[in-house]
Amino acid sequence: xxxxxxxxxxxxxxxxxxxxxxxxxxxxxxxxxxxxxxxxxxxxxxxxxxxxxxxxxxxxxxxxxxxxxxxxxxxxxxxxxxxxxxxxxxxxxxxxxxxxxxxxxxxxxxxxxxxxxxxxxxxxxxxxxxxxxxxxxxxxxxxxxxxxxxxxxxxxxxxxxxxxxxxxxxxxxxxxxxxxxxxxxxxxxxxxxxxxxxxxxxxxxxxxxxxxxxxxxxxxxxxxxxxxxxxxxxxxxxxxxxxxxxxxxxxxxxxxxxxxxxxxxxxxxxxxxxxxxxxxxxxxxxxxxxxxxxxxxxxxxxxxxxxxxxxxxxxxxxxxxxxxxxxxxxxxxxxxxxxxxxxxxxxxxxxxxxxxxxxxxxxxxxxxxxxxxxxxxxxxxxxxx
Amino acid sequence: xxxxxxxxxxxxxxxxxxxxxxxxxxxxxxxxxxxxxxxxxxxxxxxxxxxxxxxxxxxxxxxxxxxxxxxxxxxxxxxxxxxxxxxxxxxxxxxxxxxxxxxxxxxxxxxxxxxxxxxxxxxxxxxxxxxxxxxxxxxxxxxxxxxxxxxxxxxxxxxxxxxxxxxxxxxxxxxxxxxxxxxxxxxxxxxxxxxxxxxxxxxxxxxxxxxxxxxxxxxxxxxxxxxxxxxxxxxxxxxxxxxxxxxxxxxxxxxxxxxxxxxxxxxxxxxxxxxxxxxxxxxxxxxxxxxxxxxxxxxxxxxxxxxxxxxxxxxxxxxxxxxxxxxxxxxxxxxxxxxxxxxxxxxxxxxxxxxxxxxxxxxx
Numbered sequence: 001x002x003x004x005x006x007x008x009x010x011x012x013x014x015x016x017x018x019x020x021x022x023x024x025x026x027x028x029x030x031x032x033x034x035x036x037x038x039x040x041x042x043x044x045x046x047x048x049x050x051x052x053x054x055x056x057x058x059x060x061x062x063x064x065x066x067x068x069x070x071x072x073x074x075x076x077x078x079x080x081x082x083x084x085x086x087x088x089x090x091x092x093x094x095x096x097x098x099x100x101x102x103x104x105x106x107x108x109x110x111x112x113x114x115x116x117x118x119x120x121x122x123x124x125x126x127x128x129x130x131x132x133x134x135x136x137x138x139x140x141x142x143x144x145x146x147x148x149x150x151x152x153x154x155x156x157x158x159x160x161x162x163x164x165x166x167x168x169x170x171x172x173x174x175x176x177x178x179x180x181x182x183x184x185x186x187x188x189x190x191x192x193x194x195x196x197x198x199x200x201x202x203x204x205x206x207x208x209x210x211x212x213x214x215x216x217x218x219x220x221x222x223x224x225x226x227x228x229x230x231x232x233x234x235x236x237x238x239x240x241x242x243x244x245x246x247x248x249x250x251x252x253x254x255x256x257x258x259x260x261x262x263x264x265x266x267x268x269x270x271x272x273x274x275x276x277x278x279x280x281x282x283x284x285x286x287x288x289x290x291x292x293x294x295x296x297x298x299x300x301x302x303x304x305x306x307x308x309x310x311x312x313x314x315x316x317x318x319x320x321x322x323x324x325x326x327x328x329x330x331x332x333x334x335x336x337x338x339x340x341x342x343x344x345x346x347x348x349x350x351x352x353x354x355x356x357x358x359x360x361x362x363x364x365x366x367x368x369x370x371x372x373x374x375x376x377x378x379x380x381x382x383x384x385x
Numbered sequence: 386x387x388x389x390x391x392x393x394x395x396x397x398x399x400x401x402x403x404x405x406x407x408x409x410x411x412x413x414x415x416x417x418x419x420x421x422x423x424x425x426x427x428x429x430x431x432x433x434x435x436x437x438x439x440x441x442x443x444x445x446x447x448x449x450x451x452x453x454x455x456x457x458x459x460x461x462x463x464x465x466x467x468x469x470x471x472x473x474x475x476x477x478x479x480x481x482x483x484x485x486x487x488x489x490x491x492x493x494x495x496x497x498x499x500x501x502x503x504x505x506x507x508x509x510x511x512x513x514x515x516x517x518x519x520x521x522x523x524x525x526x527x528x529x530x531x532x533x534x535x536x537x538x539x540x541x542x543x544x545x546x547x548x549x550x551x552x553x554x555x556x557x558x559x560x561x562x563x564x565x566x567x568x569x570x571x572x573x574x575x576x577x578x579x580x581x582x583x584x585x586x587x588x589x590x591x592x593x594x595x596x597x598x599x600x601x602x603x604x605x606x607x608x609x610x611x612x613x614x615x616x617x618x619x620x621x622x623x624x625x626x627x628x629x630x631x632x633x634x635x636x637x638x639x640x641x642x643x644x645x646x647x648x649x650x651x652x653x654x655x656x657x658x659x660x661x662x663x664x665x666x667x668x669x670x671x672x673x674x675x676x677x678x679x680x681x682x683x684x685x686x687x688x689x690x691x692x693x694x695x696x697x698x699x700x701x702x703x704x705x706x707x708x709x710x711x712x713x714x715x716x717x718x719x720x721x722x723x724x725x726x727x728x729x730x731x732x733x734x735x736x737x738x739x740x741x742x743x744x745x746x747x748x749x
Contacts, residue, residue, distance in 0.1 A: 279647055281647040281648070
């Protein structure tokens with residue numbers, strides 16, 4: 001695959017930036033469970049997180065394929081883009097379905113980083129992937145909506161100014177189609193925290209800044225509704241395809257990091273008087289991971305090009321996420337195995353990346369739901385759930 | 386129980402292997418693949434002569450009164466030889482059903498003939514891919530069976546069948562002589578299994594169990610047959626393991642035995658692991674027959690033995706390269722048998738579901 005000079009230039013620029021944030025930086029953050037604010041600031045200042053925002057709103061107006069390359073390079077450099085990737089894609093719903101006034105009000109700030117839109121409130125304790133059964137409600141009261149309920153796995157809520165919130169505005173039994181009755185709001189968390197919104201961090205096995213968010217009679221202005229009331233589910237679907245493609249690209253970057261790391265180590269580490277990479281038992285798993293990663297990479301670029309050309313990339317985005325997350329997880333496992341005992345030592349970063357890479361066969365959508373999608377919507381098999 | 390076989394059991398294992406090594410010929414088995422309706426008569430005559438048909442039949446009915454452990458050892462030897470007659474396992478299923486149902490007249494009528502090899506049993510439970518359908522389409526009423534059972538192993542030649550059908554009060558297990566049933570031979574990739582579609586049109590039959598008792602007994606019979614089959618699968622897997630090992634030591638490439646390459650030798654080591662896990666599960670399952678643990682143990686044996694045989698069949702061909710796919714080399718005898726045995730007595734999904742049900746207490 002030959003890339004355009006523009007894309008190659010983006011890769012070099014991201015690599016140069018990431019070189020400023022070596023393993024020690026991430027290990028320290030991992031140890032203290034701190035948010036990598038310096039890294040996110042650097043990405044923001046360099047304009048990378050505004051890649052998808054059109055130039056008229058202060059962004060760089062790049063295609064998704066180019067944005068995917070940014071995320072890939074971040075991961076391939078050993079950094080963790082999960083701290084920032086949402087700034088890139090959550091605004092998609094605002095861009096596509098927000099009013100001109102809303103876009104003027106928020107997009108320039110998101111583009112220059114003065115406004116952080118990093119939180120997306122969808123999952124709830126009782127509705128994981130079954131989004132339509134969510135229970136958080138927003139009830140119209142004059143010029144306001146009153147929000148009650150709870151969200152979970154809302155990542156980066158403590159490090160975000162705005163939250164895109166999906167809530168039910170019409171009871172499920174009163175809607176004509178089951179996909180209706182949910183609405184999307186852009187909630188200003190700077191005002192909400194302490195006056196109806198509470199955020200509780202959830203400690204996880206990696207440094208991921210995820211939280212639970214509680215709504216207790218939170219009042220938000222009616223003007224924070226995006227698009228039409230009741231159409232929220234439809235609005236977020238398109239954003240989810242972009243999210244899946246970008247995260248798939250991150251997985252490709254992770255796989256490349258693991259493969260590079262393992263190859264370097266296998267060449268240099270000697271056991272029985274020869275490099276361990278001379279053993280088929282060591283080199284074949286690395287080679288297999290490489291082939292698996294390259295195949296997944298093709299699907300990621302294919303999905304991005306379908307998205308960029310205006311098509312519906314539902315199947316491709318799902319397949320890209322599944323294949324790429326499986327490739328990165330296979331590479332992670334292989335890398336630990338190649339490193340032997342050192343794979344568990346913090347100083348090699350392998351164990352940290354291993355923990356971080358594990359997330360993506362689960363989030364933002366689990367492999368089972370992807371297989372269900374392909375079986376039902378692509379192959380015409382009966383719905384299984 | 387001890388996981389060690391006693392002296393008598395070891396003798397059965399050694400003797401059955403010795404006899405089959407001497408009498409089963411690959412050329413004969415290859416010819417059987419190309420004709421519908423023939424089994425390996427030499428093997429079956431040997432089974433009768435050696436008393437394998439009588440192994441699990443109670444002594445009062447002319448049998449040896451032994452059980453699943455001993456039958457499993459014979460099945461293991463048969464599996465290693467890809468022996469071409471499908472009667473030992475279903476014969477055991479029919480035997481167990483007759484004994485467990487407690488119908489003295491039927492037991493006295495059929496068991497001596499099963500022991501002597503004069504009557505060969507078939508077990509007709511499955512309809513389509515469902516090995517034990519909740520409401521079978523085959524009906525039982527007024528002492529007669531009506532309906533069809535597709536691709537029943539051994540059914541081209543068996544004289545007696547144990548049939549899973551729907552009766553007036555839920556499912557029934559019935560025993561029927563096949564003289565009155567229509568058999569349509571199925572041409573398959575493993576023809577010596579003697580698959581036939583059985584059609585009953587008012588075929589006389591006798592109920593052994595009905596309702597919940599029928600389901601319990603059908604599962605027990607299926608599990609017992611699955612354990613015999615799992616032993617057969619282990620025998621086949623182990624034979625393939627040895628074939629692969631011997632070839633890897635003998636065959637040279639790039640100036641060294643291919644077994645010196647890690648990608649080959651590690652693969653053989655993995656086959657060994659699968660075979661031994663399956664063997665352990667088989668021994669355990671055979672040892673706990675008749676206890677509450679049995680269904681779970683049978684499922685374990687069945688699942689691991691199926692994986693072992695499938696994997697060994699695939700990897701053994703891979704290790705042989707081009708020679709592995711030739712007709713004369715005959716590895717395809719195992720490949721075919723691995724697939725036919727993977728389906729007989731219920732596929733992996735059935736056993737996985739059963740395992741889930743038993744472990745969680747909920748129907749999957």
